[in-house]
Structure formats: C-alpha cells, structure tokens
Amino acid sequence: MAGAGVPVPVRFRYLPACLPFHSGNRYLGLIRRNAVYLTTIFASAFAFELTFDTASNKVWDSFNRGRQWKDIKHQYLNKADDEDDE
Template sequence: MAGISNAIYQSLFRKNAVYLTAIFASAFAFELSFDTASNKVWDSWNAGRQWKDIKPRYLVKDEEEDDD
C-alpha cells in the first residue's frame, strides 16, 4: 500500500504545476461525463415531449398547408 501512495505522490503531488493540471483535467473530465449522463437521463424522462421529438410533425403539417 505504501508503494502505491508513494507512486502517486511522486507522479502527481510533488510538483505544484502537475498537481494543478491533474486537478483541472479531472474536473473537466468529470464535468463532461456528468453533463452527458444528465442529458441522457433528461432525454429519456422527457422522450416525446421535446421540440426535437415533435418538430417533424409540425414541419410536415406546414408543408401540407403550403401546397393547398
């Protein structure tokens, strides 16, 4: 166990620039994954009620009215 913590310290925490870069990179990766997951949950809960789902029905209806 001491070997793992020593390796982490030597690779990430020893230099401040590397430590901060690791923090910002992990925060960015977490934000991307959280946003993707929350968008998928939102889309699954609201399927059929969003504009992207009902847009084709209104576009077809408008085109039929223009033909008359």
C-alpha cells in the same frame, strides 16, 4: 501534520492538509510540482463535467421522451410543408 511520526518533506508543506500523504510514487508523481498538480485537478474536473453532463442529459431525455421539441418537430414541419403546398 501528516500523521503519527511521519515526517513531511519540505516541498509538501504548501499542500492543503486535506490531501492524503502517501509515500508511494503514484502520489508523489502527481503532486511533486504545482503545475502538474493543478493540471491534474483541472483535467479531472473537465472529465467529470463531460461525464456528468452526458449522463444527466440522457436521463432527462429518457424521462421526457415525446415531449421535447426534437421529438415532435417533424409533426409541425410536415404540417407547415403541407400548408405551403396548398
């Protein structure tokens, strides 16, 4: 059931009921074929994952600035080099 009085084409009966049904070409172009539909979902998930990981890493780094190994590594490497020189 797509809505009140809106007939659903036969080719869309396999789609989940949670998808909005619009008669616009934008939606029909994305879900006309199953391969395009799945590719769109996976590409969107991949893009979201990259964006979310980058944003969460930047937030983590800003909260923990000066406490991470990448921030204090130079202090310990310089001490090790000085001890080797003596």
